[in-house]
Amino acid sequence: MKAIWKGAVIAESEDTVVLDGNHYFPAESLKREFTSFSNHRSSSEKGQAHYLSLFVNGELNPDAVWFYPEPSEAAAQIKGRYAFWKGVEIVD
Template sequence: MKAIWKGVVLAESADTLVMDGNHYFPAACLKREFTTFSNHRSRGAYGEEQWLSLFVNGDLLPDAIWFHPDPSLDVLKDRVAFVRGVTIAD
């Protein structure tokens, strides 16, 4: 699977986990050169969520990636998911 925004592949892995309709990618496959800081924090079903924004070719997508620093489910540890504006494709 690939996560794509503005024609740029942000993450690619055959090891995605689908939960609640979201593909969770291994954090290690995230191309960090396209991420930037976000102050956004939220609370979800699996614990605290921290967010990252995307910056691709001069375009900013705020709060586009979330992850759980200490998830209530171990399978979500070291995984990231993307908001709807990011295309998930084979």
């Protein structure tokens, strides 16, 4: 699976976990050169989500990446994994 935004492969892995229709990629597959800090947080039954923004070819996509540093027990399988939205394409 690949996560692609603005033509850049943001993450690529054969080992994704699908939860609630989202592919969660392993941390080591995330290409950090395309990410930047975000203060955004949200909460759900999975725990508190933290976000990263994407910066590709001079364009910013705020809060397009999320992860759960301490997921709930029910979402333990996504610890250390990253998911994408806001225009990021997930392709096989």
